Amino acid sequence: MDTKLNHFDSKGNAIMVDVTEKNITERQAIATGKIFVNDDTYKKIVEGNMAKGDVLAVARVAGIMATKKTSDLIPMCHPLMLTKSKIDFEFNEEEKSITAISLVKLAGKTGVEMEALTGVNVALLTIYDMCKAIDKNMVISDIHLVEKLGGKSGKFVFEGINK
Numbered sequence: 001m002d003t004k005l006n007h008f009d010s011k012g013n014a015i016m017v018d019v020t021e022k023n024i025t026e027r028q029a030i031a032t033g034k035i036f037v038n039d040d041t042y043k044k045i046v047e048g049n050m051a052k053g054d055v056l057a058v059a060r061v062a063g064i065m066a067t068k069k070t071s072d073l074i075p076m077c078h079p080l081m082l083t084k085s086k087i088d089f090e091f092n093e094e095e096k097s098i099t100a101i102s103l104v105k106l107a108g109k110t111g112v113e114m115e116a117l118t119g120v121n122v123a124l125l126t127i128y129d130m131c132k133a134i135d136k137n138m139v140i141s142d143i144h145l146v147e148k149l150g151g152k153s154g155k156f157v158f159e160g161i162n163k
Contacts, residue, residue, distance in 0.1 A: 007076050016076050019109040027150035028105045031116035033143030034097045035124045041135040042096040045127070055130045056089055059100070063087035063123030067104050067115040077114050082106050085115070087123050100124050101146075111151050117143065 009015050037045065044050045052058075064085045071079040084105035089098055102119035104112040124140045131138065148156045 014076065016078065017110070019078065022109040022152075024107055024109055025150045026105070026107050027111050027148070028103070029112045029116035029148045030104075030146040031102045031113070031120045031144065032099055032146050033120040033124050034099045034141055035127050036095065036097045036139045036141070037127075037131065038135045038137060039096060041131050041138070042091075042093070042098075044134075045098065045131065046091060046093075050130060051133075052130045055127055056098075058130060059123045059126040060087045060089075062126040063100065063102055063119040066122035067102065067112075067119040070115045070118040073118060074114055078110050080106055080108060080110070080112065080115065082112065082115065085119065087119055098127065100127075111148060113145050113148050117145060 006017050007014060045055045048054050048056075064087055066073075067085040068082060071077040082104055084103065086103045088101045088103075090101065091098055100120045100123040102116040102123065104115045104119065106112055120143055121140075124143075128138050128140065144158055145156070146158050
C-alpha cells in the first residue's frame with residue numbers, strides 16, 4: 001500500500017492534488033457518527049417535541065448542505081458536483097444515542113470520503129446546537145468512514161481501529 005502523502009509537493013508545500021489525468025468513475029462514501037444525549041433530550045428528539053422544532057429534519061438538511069460545501073471548509077478538497085447526498089438517523093434507546101449516517105455519490109475524478117464525513121459532523125453538530133439549551137452534556141463520538149467505493153484504490157470497508 002502506497003503511504004505517500006500526496007497533499008505535499010517535493011519541497012513540503014501544501015498542494016491540491018492534480019486530478020486532471022484521472023478517469024471519471026462512480027464513487028460513493030458512507031460515514032457515520034453518534035451523539036449521546038440525556039433521557040429528556042432523547043425523548044424530545046424522537047417524539048419531535050423540541051421547542052426549536054424538528055431537530056432531525058433540520059440536522060438532515062444541514063448535513064446535506066455541508067456535503068456540498070466541504071471544499072469551502074477543508075482546504076485541499078476539490079469542489080465536487082455531487083449526484084447524491086443523503087443523511088439518515090438510527091436510534092438506540094438503551095444508550096440514548098442517535099447515529100447519523102451520510103451517503104454521498106458522484107461520477108468524478110476524486111472521492112467523496114471528506115464530503116460524507118463532513119455531512120455526519122454537521123448533522124451531529126446541528127443536533128447539539130438545537131438541544132444545547134436543555135442538555136449541555138451531549139457527547140459526539142465514533143465519527144468514521146464506514147465504506148468507500150470507486151477510484152484507483154477501489155473498495156474500503158471499515159474493520160475497526162488498528163486493524
